[in-house]
Amino acid sequence: MPERSAAVLEVRNLHYLWKTPEGATRTLFDGLSFQLPPGEKAVLLGANGCGKSTLLKLLNGLLPASQGSIRWRTEAITPEALQTRELARRFRRDCVLLFQHPEAMLFNPSVSDEIAYGPRLLGLDKVPARVARWAAALGLEALLTLPPFQLSGGEKQKVALASLLVLEPGLLLLDEPTASLDPRTSGWLVDTLLDSPQTALITTHNLSLAAELGSRALVLGEGGRLLFDGPLPQALADLELLERAGLAHRHRHRHGGPAHCHLHSHLHGHDWDPAA
Template identity: 40%
Template sequence: MPLNQEDFLIKCNNLTYYFENSIALNNISFSVKKGERLVLLGANGSGKTTLLRILAALYFPHKGELIYKGNIINRKTSKDVLKQLRTEIGILFQNPDTMIFNPTVYDEIAFGLQERDYKNIKDKVYEVAKLCQIEHLLDRSPLKLSGGEKQKVALASILAPNPEVLLLDEPTANLDPGSTGWLIDLLYELDITLIISTHNLSIAPEFASRALVLDTSHNLIFDGSLKELKNEYEILKKANLVHKHKYRNDFHWHDWY
């Protein structure tokens, strides 16, 4: 039966990925419609980053299938299809230092546009810099900025080519509360398919209404609404997202920004 591209933008069928003898993802299946917004929840080491990198075709699954716009994505996929995916899907890593390498902020934002032969690069750089509130940094070296400023520069460089899908790996890790609020407002303004990984349960509803939860054994144990998830204490406990203190009898979570 032929794949119907209208049914989903991204589909994962039984994805498994491992590092040497260690499982990073175990038999993961879900689908994402165009324009949908999801949060990917799980403790550190649960496989969130690995899954995002597979979705961006930076890693290929050892078992199972990733399907993007009806095309199966693996090591045998044509270069043209992979180029299309990597143009249309932007990924922001948790550590912006792994993404920044140009001499100025302007060059950092312009780099992806130049690679795609974009017209009116200067106008686009200034437009995105203003959107990300870093226009005053354009002549600065990105390597000498604060962690939050670097995160904004990396995000601007991803947004500049107008991706259809945005993958964000713990995007608030380097942001103070004010900048976190700014990011939430910015993402609401974007007409884009969005998948955000985090272990912060309190901020997750600000980004999306649907959640995927990975447990510490790298299984997908929940796919549904965040509203329902907050009452699923056994699932949250299995994912190491809630806990009990000796002096309290109720499950609760701590939030880290």
């Protein structure tokens, strides 16, 4: 009998609390629960400060949940659990986090060393061939001997991506992966993701690109409250939801005709009509 496929990631009743310098307690994710089945590509949407990056860091075991649980395949993931070398090794190979600001990830003397760092640390074989393959995939061959800090913003983002994809992980947590990528590289990433069996949770403010990145949307509102979990096209067509989540707003503008009000996406401007 075929086995029921377990979720790659399961979040249950998640709360994250922190204290302000004045001693007040703030809460994000008022009991957030969701699952990612194998191979699903989900897009995490929400306005600035709603908790997207914090959620990805919790899921990657970098921050401790104040309440609730995070399970990766069959294992409970917490920063303490990841002190166990054996679990950390398996988890760090399978579940990778692309930081919103790739500079935070780049610390090796050369691009080549940067991409090789994870495979070397994890003792993978054929490291030079793996580096060559992912450098070529992202068009980084000419940059391999340069120090990462000398690169452009988009080049740094490509190096950060290559240094994660080289591990051939099963679960990708990507925080604004296309923020500084040119259209061709963004397109490459979309194609690569959609063609792969990997499970992915991806944040973006670019609603036009979001439509291509996955099939499911998780929309967070203020305080990381889950406003929507369902089919991505349904979320993108729901102007009331997008407005409530701070992802679209009514604004006045004057191009040609009289000033008027309409909705437009946060970054994409007027060439995208969410109702289309």
